[in-house]
Amino acid sequence: MFFIIGFLVVIGSVIGGYMGAGGHVDVLWQPLEFVIIFGAGIGAFIIANSKAVMGRTLGSFGALLKGPKYNAAAYLELLGVLYAVFRLAKTKGDLALEAHVEKPQESALFTQFPLFMKDHHVVDFVCDYLRLLTLGASTSHEVEAVMDEELEVHHGEDHDVVHAVQVFADSAPALGIVAAVLGVIHTMGSITEPPEVLGHLIGGALVGTFAGIFASYGLFAPMASSLQQTFDADSRYLMCIKVGIVAHMQGYAPQVSVEFARKALSSNVRRSFTEVEEMVQNIGDAGGGG
Numbered sequence: 001m002f003f004i005i006g007f008l009v010v011i012g013s014v015i016g017g018y019m020g021a022g023g024h025v026d027v028l029w030q031p032l033e034f035v036i037i038f039g040a041g042i043g044a045f046i047i048a049n050s051k052a053v054m055g056r057t058l059g060s061f062g063a064l065l066k067g068p069k070y071n072a073a074a075y076l077e078l079l080g081v082l083y084a085v086f087r088l089a090k091t092k093g094d095l096a097l098e099a100h101v102e103k104p105q106e107s108a109l110f111t112q113f114p115l116f117m118k119d120h121h122v123v124d125f126v127c128d129y130l131r132l133l134t135l136g137a138s139t140s141h142e143v144e145a146v147m148d149e150e151l152e153v154h155h156g157e158d159h160d161v162v163h164a165v166q167v168f169a170d171s172a173p174a175l176g177i178v179a180a181v182l183g184v185i186h187t188m189g190s191i192t193e194p195p196e197v198l199g200h201l202i203g204g205a206l207v208g209t210f211a212g213i214f215a216s217y218g219l220f221a222p223m224a225s226s227l228q229q230t231f232d233a234d235s236r237y238l239m240c241i242k243v244g245i246v247a248h249m250q251g252y253a254p255q256v257s258v259e260f261a262r263k264a265l266s267s268n269v270r271r272s273f274t275e276v277e278e279m280v281q282n283i284g285d286a287g288g289g290g
C-alpha cells in the first residue's frame with residue numbers, strides 16, 4: 001500500500017511539475033528509448049544473477065506491496081507457541097515434543113495457533129530445532145551457533161535480492177546516457193533536417209537520460225531500500241524463536257524464556273508483558289500426544 005502511494009507521489013510530482021511548467025507529456029513517450037534502457041537493464045540483470053536469485057527477486061515484489069509478513073498479532077501468537085512448547089517440555093521432558101514435531105499439522109499443540117501454522121518455513125524451522133532437543137542436544141551455545149549459521153544463510157539470500165535490485169537501480173542512469181548518446185548519434189545523422197525535426201530528435205534523446213535517472217532514484221533504489229527494511233523486519237521473527245529456544249535450553253522457566261524472546265522484538269510489534277501474560281494463561285494443555 002505505502003509503496004503504491006509513494007510511487008504515485010513520485011509520478012505526480014515529476015509529471016505534474018513538468019506539465020505545470022508548460023511541458024508536453026507526449027514528448028516523454030519515447031518507447032524505443034525505454035527499450036534500450038530497460039531491455040539492456042534486464043539483460044544485465046540476467047547476466048549478473050543466478051536463476052535462484054532471479055526467482056527470489058521476482059517473487060519478492062509481493063513484499064513491496066504487502067510489507068512485512070508479521071504484525072503484532074502474529075508475534076503475540078508466536079510467543080504463545082513458544083510458551084506452550086516450553087511448558088510441555090518442562091513438565092514432561094523434551095521427549096514429549098517428539099510426536100508434535102514429527103507431525104506438526106496433526107499436533108494439538110501447534111494447531112492452537114493458526115497464524116503460526118500458515119508459515120510452513122517457520123514451522124519447519126521450529127520443529128527442526130525442537131527435534132534436536134528430543135534427540136538429546138543439550139548444549140545451548142552449540143545449538144545457538146547452528147541457528148546463527150542458518151539465520152546468516154537466510155540473511156544472505158535476502159541480501160542477494162536487495163543487491164540485485166540495487167545494481168539494477170545503479171545501472172539505470174548509465175543506461176539512460178547510453179540511450180541518450182544513441183539518440184544524439186541518430187540526430188547528427190539527420191542534421192540537414194529542419195529545426196522542428198531536430199528539436200524533436202534531441203528531445204527524444206534527452207528523454208533517455210531523464211528516464212534512466214528517474215527509474216533509478218524514483219523507483220528501483222527505493223524498492224531496494226523497502227525490500228531491505230521488510231526483510232530485516234521479518235528476520236526478527238526467526239530471531240525471536242532463536243532467543244526463546246536458547247533460553248529454554250539454558251534451563252529458564254517457560255515464562256522467562258518467553259520474556260527473553262519478547263525482548264528481541266522491535267518496539268512497533270512488541271506487546272507488553274501484561275498482554276503476553278494474559279495470552280499464555282488462555283493456552284490449552286496439549287498433553288504429551290500428537
